[in-house]
Amino acid sequence: MKQHLWVKALPDHVVISIATLGPIGNIKPAPGTWGTVAGIIWFSIAYWNLNLLGTLVFSAVSIYLAIQICWEAENRLKMRDPGKIVLDEFVAIPLCFIGTPQLLHSDFAWVVVLMVFLFFRLFDIWKPLGIKKLQNYPGGIGVVVDDLAAALLTAAVLYLLAFFAVSAGYIGYIETLQ
Secondary structure, eight states: OOOOHHHHTSOHHHHHHHHTTGGGGGOSSOHHHHHHHHHHHHIIIIITTOOHHHHHHHHHHHHHHHHHHHHHHHHHHTOSSOTTOOHHHHHHHHHHTTTOHHHHTSTTHHHHHHHHHHHHHHHHHHOTTTHHHHTTSSHHHHHHHHHHHHHHHHHHHHHHHHHHHHHHTHHHHHHHHO
């Protein structure tokens, strides 16, 4: 992917504000954690009732925009993937919830959201299974793709946990308690 001209035409303050989600990227400590919280809020507003196709299309557009903005922000800040750029966490979060619509519309959706937050942050920081190597891609691709991989790994773990919970009868048990 190459960097496109439209993003170069944007003023510095616009590019950096979008990449840092305004003041969120400057919150200390752990701006990535705050970017994740913002992503969960964004998911609950914009994605909550989308079907799989809608989620994938909306995510693809968001990912393209994030790659372009993060790439240009890196250039303007003259830094490689600085912690203050949190747009990558923000756009990756909706992918964590792929395959879980029944869980999100259950009485224990809050548990699912909490697990997504915890697993995504763990995988984003730890970067297991070769995710760390994805950061080596050039420009905005390297900034965003490791978070996408962490999100997809989170979705896989969540799906497996849900499968085992249903198989063991725990989900039915939890639903009758509430």
